[in-house]
Amino acid sequence: MTRAVITHGPRRDAAAVVPDIDMTTWLASLELPSPVLTASGCAAAGRELDQFFDVTAIGAIVTKSIMLNPRSGRATPRMAETPSGMLNSIGLQGPGIDAFLDKDLEWLRARGARAVVSIAGGSVDEYTRLASKLRHVTDIAAIEVNISCPNVEDRGQVFACDPVSAAEVITAVRRNTNPGIPVLAKLSPDVTDIVEIARAVVGAGADGLSMINTLLGMVIDTDTMRPALAGVTGGLSGPAIRPVAVRCVYQVHAAMPEVPILGMGGIRTGLDALEFILAGASAVSVGTVTFNDPSAPLRVARELAIALAERGFESVEEAVGFAHRRPDPVPSAGGPVVDHDHAVDTESADAVVEAGAEG
Amino acid sequence: MTMTVQSKSGAIQVTGEVIGQRKAGDYHVLTLTAAGIPELAKPGHFVALSVGGPNSSMLLRRAFSIYSVQSRGVYGGTLEIVFAAHGKGTEWLAKLHRHDQVDIVGPLGRPFALPKEPVPCVLVAGGYGSAPMFSLADALRARGCRVDVVLGASTEAKLFGVLDAKRIAASLTLTTDDGSVGEKGRVTDALPAVLKRTDADVVYACGPMAMLKSVAAVAAEHGAYSQCAVEEAMACGIGVCMTCVLPVIGDDGVTRMLRSCVDGPVFRGDRVRWDEVGTIPEGTLGAPASGGH
Numbered sequence: 177m178t179r180a181v182i183t184h185g186p187r188r189d190a191a192a193v194v195p196d197i198d199m200t201t202w203l204a205s206l207e208l209p210s211p212v213l214t215a216s217g218c219a220a221a222g223r224e225l226d227q228f229f230d231v232t233a234i235g236a237i238v239t240k241s242i243m244l245n246p247r248s249g250r251a252t253p254r255m256a257e258t259p260s261g262m263l264n265s266i267g268l269q270g271p272g273i274d275a276f277l278d279k280d281l282e283w284l285r286a287r288g289a290r291a292v293v294s295i296a297g298g299s300v301d302e303y304t305r306l307a308s309k310l311r312h313v314t315d316i317a318a319i320e321v322n323i324s325c326p327n328v329e330d331r332g333q334v335f336a337c338d339p340v341s342a343a344e345v346i347t348a349v350r351r352n353t354n355p356g357i358p359v360l361a362k363l364s365p366d367v368t369d370i371v372e373i374a375r376a377v378v379g380a381g382a383d384g385l386s387m388i389n390t391l392l393g394m395v396i397d398t399d400t401m402r403p404a405l406a407g408v409t410g411g412l413s414g415p416a417i418r419p420v421a422v423r424c425v426y427q428v429h430a431a432m433p434e435v436p437i438l439g440m441g442g443i444r445t446g447l448d449a450l451e452f453i454l455a456g457a458s459a460v461s462v463g464t465v466t467f468n469d470p471s472a473p474l475r476v477a478r479e480l481a482i483a484l485a486e487r488g489f490e491s492v493e494e495a496v497g498f499a500h501r502r503p504d505p506v507p508s509a510g511g512p513v514v515d516h517d518h519a520v521d522t523e524s525a526d527a528v529v530e531a532g533a534e535g
Numbered sequence: 536m537t538m539t540v541q542s543k544s545g546a547i548q549v550t551g552e553v554i555g556q557r558k559a560g561d562y563h564v565l566t567l568t569a570a571g572i573p574e575l576a577k578p579g580h581f582v583a584l585s586v587g588g589p590n591s592s593m594l595l596r597r598a599f600s601i602y603s604v605q606s607r608g609v610y611g612g613t614l615e616i617v618f619a620a621h622g623k624g625t626e627w628l629a630k631l632h633r634h635d636q637v638d639i640v641g642p643l644g645r646p647f648a649l650p651k652e653p654v655p656c657v658l659v660a661g662g663y664g665s666a667p668m669f670s671l672a673d674a675l676r677a678r679g680c681r682v683d684v685v686l687g688a689s690t691e692a693k694l695f696g697v698l699d700a701k702r703i704a705a706s707l708t709l710t711t712d713d714g715s716v717g718e719k720g721r722v723t724d725a726l727p728a729v730l731k732r733t734d735a736d737v738v739y740a741c742g743p744m745a746m747l748k749s750v751a752a753v754a755a756e757h758g759a760y761s762q763c764a765v766e767e768a769m770a771c772g773i774g775v776c777m778t779c780v781l782p783v784i785g786d787d788g789v790t791r792m793l794r795s796c797v798d799g800p801v802f803r804g805d806r807v808r809w810d811e812v813g814t815i816p817e818g819t820l821g822a823p824a825s826g827g828h
Contacts, residue, residue: 217777224774224797227545228640240777246821248792251814255770255778260592262770266777269792269821406813414594467771468585468594470640471548 194478195485201235201458201492203436204358204383206318208235208290208459211492212449212477215440215463216241216294216320216362216386217266219473221280225466226287229474235459236290239280241322243295244302244309246272251406256395261414261442262464263393265407268296268325273309285315294362295349296322299329303345307352318358320438321349321382324389324411336364336389339376350381360438362386363424365417370424371431384436385428386461388421414464418442422455429456429497444472446479453480453492454499546773547571551639553631554610559617560692562663563629564602566615572641573604573612578671579764579801582616582641583772586624595770597624598796600667600741601642602696614641617666617695643772644800647671647739647762653679654736657729657759658704659722659750661742662688663695667764671739672703681705683733687722687746691715706733723749730757737762740804744812751804761804767795782808782816790819 201211213235219225222237231237249269256263270276273295284291293316297303303321310319323345326332335341346361353359361377363370365388374385390411395404403409421441429437439457443449444465452460462473469475480492489495551567558564572582583596599616606612620629631637647667650656656675658668665686672682682703687710688694694716700707708725709717718725723746730738730753738754740747741764754761767779774797783793784806792815793799808816815822 218775220775220777227773228548248815248819248821248823249777249780252778252780252812253768254780255595255768255776257593257595257770260594262594264770264776264778269777269780272821415592464594467776468591468596469548469638470771470773 194481197481197484197489198491198493199477199481201496203318203360203438203459205356206358208317210235210477211453211459212473212480213292213438213459213461214238214466214473215461216322217264218463218466221276222284222287222289222291223280225470225473228470231284231287231289234473234477236292236317237284238292238320238461239276239284239294240270241268241294241296242270242273242276242306243268243297244273244305246270246275253404253406254410256397256404256410258393258395258412258414259416261412261416262467263395263405263410263412264390265405265410267407273306277309277313281313281316290317291315292318292320292360294320294322296325297345298325299327300344300348304348304352307349310357311353316354316357318360318384319349319353320360320362320386321345322362322389323377324362324364334364334366336362336373337367339373342373343376343380346377346380346382358383360384360386362389364389365420365424365441366392371427374428374432374435378432378435384438384458386438386440387428388417388424388441391417391420413442415442415444415448418448418451422451425452425457426455426499430500433497433500443476444468446476446481446483449476449480450483450495453495454497456497456500458492458496545575546641546643547575548638548640551637552610553633553635553637554613555633556629556631559695562617562619562693562695563625564615564617565628565631566613567637567639568610568612569614569639569641570612572639573606573614576601576604576614576642577646578674579644579646579667580642581644581667581772581800582614582639583643583769584616584628584640585638586627593624593627595624596640596772597628598643598769598772600664600764600800601670602666603670617663619663640772644796645798647764647801649674649678650680650737651678653681655681655683655733656737656739657683657685657726657733657735659685659726659738659740659742659746660687661722661746662693664740664742664746664764664766665694665696665700667741668739669696669699669703672700676703681733683729683735684708685710685722685725685729687711687717687725687742689713721749722746723753726750726753727757730754730759735759738804740764742766744809747804747807748809751807751809754804762801763804763807764800765795765802765807767800769796772796781812782814782819784808790816792819
């Protein structure tokens with residue numbers, strides 16, 4: 177296989193010089209040499225992306241969610257482009273856990289890449305059996321539990337949307353897998369209170385949180401005047417959802433600062449990754465943007481190092497949750513504290529009154 | 536007859552520069568530098584271009600068959616693609632000027648399989664689906680194959696490469712739905728006579744799904760082997776997103792949902808379940824049990 181030859185376009189020149197920043201980070205007991213990972217479902221099992229960048233050079237490959245049995249996925253069309261994003265309804269097409277372990281994980285192991293294995297199930301029992309299959313598998317960096325799946329035993333209610341079901345899945349996975357391997361619960365943003373779900377899964381034994389999964393969305397094709405996706409609804413991803421993701425990470429980190437977070441949702445550049453880290457993520461996943469730029473994970477890592485250096489950080493660790501620090505002291509000591517959000521410009525307020533009076 | 540399926544050699548990502556752009560009927564032909572790709576490209580390969588510039592709100596790459604490549608020349612390696620400006624992404628491409636930059640990934644996909652023996656071949660294409668056929672014809676002729684070409688479109692302005700085809704083909708048949716040029720009708724109306732006359736062993740086709748389905752059926756009736764390049768909607772083009780799948784029967788007789796970007800775009804016509812494209816046919820590996828949830 178030919179290694180990617182990257183010619184120097186304008187986006188890559190900016191990242192030519194990488195400053196000396198300690199990029200080491202931790203997700204619970206897992207130490208990673210880089211805080212940038214791929215995102216589940218956006219990197220397959222790493223092999224295709226290895227044409228474009230060295231997959232051992234990033235934090236880890238997060239593999240596409242694997243289920244117990246082979247899955248055909250849903251009918252096509254499975255995707256629709258949306259402003260700064262896309263909608264997908266793949267239906268977790270995959271070879272099943274046994275073929276995954278024999279072929280995909282074996283390839284990652286032989287290649288020397290760190291693998292975060294994402295698992296998905298339709299019942300607590302399926303998650304239990306998946307976790308048991310992974311119990312004695314060596315060379316897994318972490319398990320990410322995709323709980324944004326309908327629970328076939330609860331009228332299709334999505335596990336991630338109910339704190340009790342979410343906790344049941346995590347308890348089952350944690351009990352049945354190697355205690356030395358971190359279990360990350362991947363949370364859905366489609367909930368009223370993401371902190372409540374986060375507390376439930378951490379209480380059930382999750383060592384860390386991956387957030388966020390896609391948002392449920394829909395596109396109607398105005399030519400056919402029918403839903404654009406065969407699956408009718410789909411998961412929205414890409415830069416369009418980034419502010420939602422940053423908000424979720426910020427809220428959960430504020431509530432549980434000790435819980436490691438793998439942040440994701442529309443990361444395109446190093447500055448985007450920095451937002452997540454400042455909000456409280458210890459590492460980030462680059463997902464949908466990889467479809468646009470297959471070398472994005474490595475590029476984002478370089479850009480992040482530069483962004484950290486420009487802000488005077490010497491390590492990623494120092495920047496985690498930095499946006500939560502106490503307010504900066506007001507420079508003019510003794511002067512009034514100005515609340516910029518609520519400050520009223522009296523002159524313009526008067527002007528509005530006058531204009532209104534004349535009208 | 537033995538067919539050589541060429542192995543996938545790996546793709547690269549390069550920043551290309553626009554050398555020029557010209558109109559060809561209703562289509563645009565874009566010439567780009569693409570250092571390293573021409574040397575790797577084989578007939579049937581495609582490239583995936585990012586559209587809208589580095590901060591584009593259009594994230595998905597647009598996939599195009601490679602029309603022609605030039606490994607050496609004043610600009611180094613260059614390639615040409617053909618497209619219709621019918622969406623926001625292709626409209627952006629149509630407005631590119633000389634020296635503008637485009638991010639290119641390629642060569643992608645599995646190219647056309649070529650016969651080992653110098654057998655007669657018929658190349659069939661609809662609209663700008665003809666783009667990959669000219670380099671294929673050159674490769675076939677280099678092996679001593681007789682090449683006959685059938686090009687069809689709705690109307691004359693939507694035919695692409697008629698002059699190229701005249702240069703390379705032993706015979707050229709044109710069809711248009713409106714009869715503006717050539718025979719009035721579809722390529723598949725003209726194909727049986729061409730197959731009978733040439734006694735072709737292999738039919739190569741590229742165009743819309745419905746056309747490929749008919750071509751595969753006509754080829755099978757005449758005992759010819761068919762190689763069909765599909766045009767499926769793709770998000771990544773490199774095999775990671777799983778959006779461009781279609782049901783294909785494997786050597787073991789099992790139907791799988793295969794990715795047209797890495798397992799295709801060229802498939803054996805007798806292996807694609809054409810009538811069920813867009814669905815998960817019953818019996819597909821991993822299909823939901825019927826009557827289940």
